[in-house]
Amino acid sequence: MKPPRRTNLPAKANAAAGMRRATALPPSFDGTARFTYDGSFDGLLCVLLACWESRRWPEAIQSEDVAQGGLFSETQFVPTDEARARRVWEGMLKYMPGEARTNLYKAFLSESPERELLIFRYVQLAIEAGGQDISENFGNDTVRAIADITKQMFREKHRMEAFVRFEKTHDGLFHATIEPDYDVLPLIAEHFTKRYADQRWLIFDRRRRYGLYYDLERTDIVSFDAEAGQAGSKSAVSAAVLDEREPLFQSLWQTYFDHVNIPERRNIKLHRRHMPKRYWKYLTEKQPRERHFRPIDNKQRPQQ
């Protein structure tokens, strides 16, 4: 139902002017190449270093498992080397403040197919700017794209901080399953560690098949075998291992959710905008009701 945007912009505005490399390469490059790497962030940092060392401007940077070769250009695989990655990571601070560097890491976690080239271009721009902070140069398409992705990542992280629903098992573990749009587990670890310091918890990303586990001392990344999360069911924990009071609190939460609603203000569109349907699968309040909802009659009819 959205009416078309009425703007009189020239058509070329959409042609992503700055996204394409200008025909002339910057002076520190004398050719182009396609790069592949193992898909890790350290691996990507090594690719950046390889670009500068080989004086090759990357036409593509792709994880080796999804890489598609170019017909006429050479493809170079860059092995991951922790020491070289660290060199790049630390060296980046010469050209950008820590926050901008963190944003590049967040952009990497977005899993966007353009993330590698965006990150390369951003670092290259920062180097060319010679240490001037470019993070607010929103007129530049690369800078704006990074800012927009960072914002999307923030929103998804914030959603997960909101929509995680723990279930308590009989041995006192609080367990939750999520399927976020982006790989945000590394970004939410600190939040949950600070907040739930006195209970053991586990948050499992079913799509990416790994989780965060806090054992009252520290939070670690843990991975699971294929059978861990059963498909189709809301919880990865079967009802038999739940704490005896768990069903009570789930049901109380549903009762609360139903009764806090004001029917006169009903606005399902707004409801869905804030809580998109794809997240409902793991939300306790969106599961079928065991108890029938009986509204409280709080209205006195006019006495005539």
Place this chain on the structure above:
Amino acid sequence: MNERIQEKLSILADAAKYDASCSSSGGKRKNENRGLGNAEGMGICHSYTEDGRCVSLLKILLTNHCIFDCAYCVSRKSNDVKRAAFTVEEVVDLTMNFYRRNYIEGLFLSSGIFSSPDYTMERLVRICKKLRLEQKFNGYIHLKTIPGASEELIQEAGLYADRLSVNIELPSELSLKTLAPEKNYEEILTPMSQIQTKVAENREERELFRKVPQFAPAGQTTQLVVGASPETDHQIIKLADGLYKGYGLKRVYYSGYVPVSGDDRLPQVVQPPLMREHRLYQSDWLMRFYGFDADEILDPQHPHLDLEIDPKLAWALRNRHVFPVDVNTADYELILRVPGVGMKSAKRIVAARRFAPLTLDHLHKFGVVLRRARYFITCRGMALEKRDYDEQTVRRKILYGDGQTRSALVKRQLDLFAPEPTIIAPPDLVSPQLDLFRQAG
């Protein structure tokens, strides 16, 4: 036992839901005792009701028994509703267990007044104290202070709660007298200024001695019911302005009156005035984040908000002499006043133009709504509109587009379903405000 607690929760959540506030931001309580919870960050909405409001806190009454008979309130003495009361332990147990499951940010506790204000307040404080001291709970607690409760109890409440609030409810003393005969402004404003003084004193003390415990670190708020009494919008925003400036309130909430009774002291409305409420929130935002003065938004000659257009556009149309402003040179404060430019795009404009002059294409990509802004800006000295339209024409073009008035009605139907991209809420306020704010979009 389980049945009874279910029933209590349904009655006491239902009775508390007309309180608009659900914010959980502004706290500074860190989890330093390896207990449960952390309220130092921004607020989080854990869920949303089907009316689109944020669910951040477990918002309940301790009891809906009440000795008062306020006409607008579901829990008034003369209303024939089911009554219930939680025990102190039940509230503590619910809060802890909901929090542990990540359902909520904390507790919002209010109560009907039973026996006496002090008796009621003492119970509320006891719950807070138990949560903080016995359960090591560091989540968010918003406590309603009971009108007429003693200063000592309010002092104690502030030590355990993050936020305190006293609801004014009715925007004038006269309406309060008519609709809430047992209440008076003095009883509401006195605790408000006590809280303000204590917050200020506490801040000074903490600058000297860091060990001094905090007093209501997230400040105080209040709520005004809109549409149950005859005040104009101008009166309402003047009152809000006075509360922000005179009492240092963090938020004023506006709650469109939802008919909850057949009391003949009240207007018999069918639908709550959601659009009016929405426009009041927009005006509130203009005052708090956009540098507008209450008297710029409305004045005695224009006492009511325009329901068709947002208050910023209404102001811009009345003040054409301020425009056009040039996006490459104008101050941030002035750019913020352009219709179609929100805080985010204004910030981006001011930041980005340091690097290179901005073009129209940039503005579009920054999220500026050119459909509105085009009548009020120039870009590198160029206007977007060749002609200088009068106020009525601009208004019509923005509302109905360029077409003939013949198609205007059809367009208008479509517009009713379109989201209103007017003002963007600042990021520290993800809580109910944003949602309420978008309510009538």
